[in-house]
Amino acid sequence: xxxQLHDSLKKAEKExxxxxxxxxxxxxxxxxxxxxxxxxxxxxxxxxxxxxxxAGKWTCDLPRTVGITIDxxxxxxAQPLDPDLIAVKSVEYGTGVIASPGEVIPVKENWLLKILxxxxxxxxxxxxxxxxxxxxxSGLGGSSAAATGVCILANELAGRPFSKIQLISLASRIEQNxxxxxxxxxxxxxxxxxxxxxxxxxxWGIPGRTGTGYGESLRYxxxxxxxxxxxxxxxxxxxxxxxxxxxxxNLIWRNALQTKIGYELHFKKMKVAYQFRExxxxxxxxxxxxSIEKYRKIRTKLCKEYMDGSIDLLERAKEYNCTxxxxxxxxxxxxxxxxxxxxxxxxxxxxxxxIYSEIPFKIRSKGHExxxxxx
Numbered sequence: 009x010x011x012q013l014h015d016s017l018k019k020a021e022k023e024x025x026x027x028x029x030x031x032x033x034x035x036x037x038x039x040x041x042x043x044x045x046x047x048x049x050x051x052x053x054x055x056x057x058x059x060x061x062x063a064g065k066w067t068c069d070l071p072r073t074v075g076i077t078i079d080x081x082x083x084x085x086a087q088p089l090d091p092d093l094i095a096v097k098s099v100e101y102g103t104g105v106i107a108s109p110g111e112v113i114p115v116k117e118n119w120l121l122k123i124l125x126x127x128x129x130x131x132x133x134x135x136x137x138x139x140x141x142x143x144x145x146s147g148l149g150g151s152s153a154a155a156t157g158v159c160i161l162a163n164e165l166a167g168r169p170f171s172k173i174q175l176i177s178l179a180s181r182i183e184q185n186x187x188x189x190x191x192x193x194x195x196x197x198x199x200x201x202x203x204x205x206x207x208x209x210x211x212w213g214i215p216g217r218t219g220t221g222y223g224e225s226l227r228y229x230x231x232x233x234x235x236x237x238x239x240x241x242x243x244x245x246x247x248x249x250x251x252x253x254x255x256x257x258n259l260i261w262r263n264a265l266q267t268k269i270g271y272e273l274h275f276k277k278m279k280v281a282y283q284f285r286e287x288x289x290x291x292x293x294x295x296x297x298x299s300i301e302k303y304r305k306i307r308t309k310l311c312k313e314y315m316d317g318s319i320d321l322l323e324r325a326k327e328y329n330c331t332x333x334x335x336x337x338x339x340x341x342x343x344x345x346x347x348x349x350x351x352x353x354x355x356x357x358x359x360x361x362x363i364y365s366e367i368p369f370k371i372r373s374k375g376h377e378x379x380x381x382x383x
Contacts, residue, residue, distance in 0.1 A: 010109050011166055014131030016383055017088035025380040027165060030139070031157030032081035032375050033148035034198035035245070035344055037333055038303035039073035039281035043192030045184075045222075046262055047071055048211035050271075051278060057215070057226075062289070064228060067208045068282040074206050074230065075198040076239070078369035080140055080148060084157045086165060087133045095133035096120045096158070100144065106133075119186035120158050126178070127162040127169075134158055146247055146367060147254070147340030151188050152195030155179040157376060160199070164381040172200050176223035190258040193223045202375030204231040204239065206285045230289040236371040241350040242293055245367040246360055247341045250317030254339025260311040261337075273306055280306070293348035300333050300346055314338045321345070321364065328356040342367060 020026050041047060051071045058066050089095055094112075097104035105121045112118050112125045124134065136154055144150060156179040163170050170178065176196040183191045197207055206228040213220035231239055264270025280302045287295030307314050314334060315322070321343050322332040330347040347353040357366070 010128050010130035012091055012130050013086070013165060014088050014091040017086060017132060020380060020383050021088055025383070026085050026087060027161065027380045027383065028083060028085040029157050029161040029164075029379070030081055030083050030377045031153040031160070031199045032077050032079060032202065032372055033150065033153055034195055035076040035078055035148070035243070036194065036335060037074060037076075037344065038284035038299045039277070040194065040336065041192070041258065041261055041307075042071040042277060042281060043073045043194035043207070043209060044190065044258070044262065045192060045211060046265060047274065048192070048209045050265055051275065052209065052211055054215065059226065062228070063286065064206070064208070064282075067226075069278050070208055071278060072206060072208045072281050072285065073194040074204070074281070074285055074288065075194055076204050077198055077202040077372045077375050078148070079372050080143060080367065080369055081138075082150065082154050082157055083137050083139060084154070084161050085135045086161060087135055089131050089133040091131040093131070094121060094124045094129060096124065097133060097135045099135065099137040100141075114186070116187050119182055119188055120155065122186070123155070123158050123162055123178070123182060127166040129162060129165060132165070134161065143367065144251075145340045146245075146251075146342035147335030147338065148342055149195030149198065149336065150340075152179065152183060152191055153199050155183050155188075156196045156199035160376055160378070161381075164378060171219070173220065173223045176200055177221065180223060190255050190262070193225070196223070197225060199375040201227060203229055203233075203373045204236070204288060204371065206230050206289075228289075230285060231291070233373045235291070238291060239288070240371055242348060242353060243344065243346050244353060244357060245335070245342050245344055245369060246321060246364040247367060248317040248321060248334075248343055249341060249364065251341040252316065252339050254337035257311050257314050257337040257339065260313070261307070264310050270310060273310055276306055277303065297331055297346055297348045300331050304331070304333050317341060318343050321360075324359055325356055328352045328359070330356050
């Protein structure tokens, strides 16, 4: 028997209390792409785990990613539908799919609809709308945020049958296997956990612990909410105006693992990502800037197309002793700009006004917010 939601959602609609979740985006940096399954597996080795070590020195050669949650994202609302149907609608893209449960064909267009079917829901339509009109993804992990948000809301409506890590795994595999993008687990983990968080990846689960598997990580809060303003003063996002297909760059990076030179270059990423992590944790902003520079240079050696559309922004940033880092694989057009000196960053902002579009943001301590699910 399916979980029939039509009647309860009609009642919630009358009370203006429809269930919804907001799934937030992330800013990545050094460590980005190490969350892809191939990279997690290629560089992982059995560690001597020491969870009491806040510096995490034992993790410096393990794959990791630092996520910084920001207040852009997607609102997903559950609305009543014919009892024999399920549907997903995107306000931003003006698209929608609908089917009877048990008849969702596994094609790219149905990737989010398939999640509703997996949770055995019926009589419901999920409506997705970006928090900021026209933003799309911009390299901030938009497709992963959508998939993870849908998983979280569906899990709530189904009575929470899956754990947090299982939701991360489900969202990641749906996006990857349906050909939406080449993805790992960082964006999905960000939506579930949020904050300024260091994720040390365990691709096969944490040794000695039952109930863990793909999507598992050890997580460290690097900056508490009371100190977010120190980081916010040193970073901003501008859009290059040149979006493209990020999967092409990710594919080149992934293929480079199969060559000696490529493998050696990728291997250097672990220590750079650790430097980024420690720079944030200790608020040593010069170390943060240096690690961003190192990581971007490694990525560009592996695939020069990574910088397509962002070279002018980088050159302008350098004039003000700032640095630039195309977000994700650079395809969304969003560029993370950083300086260890807030005054230098403000001068850069003034220079970019009227030439490039800024994406304003604030850091958030949570990756998602849930409303009206207890009905």
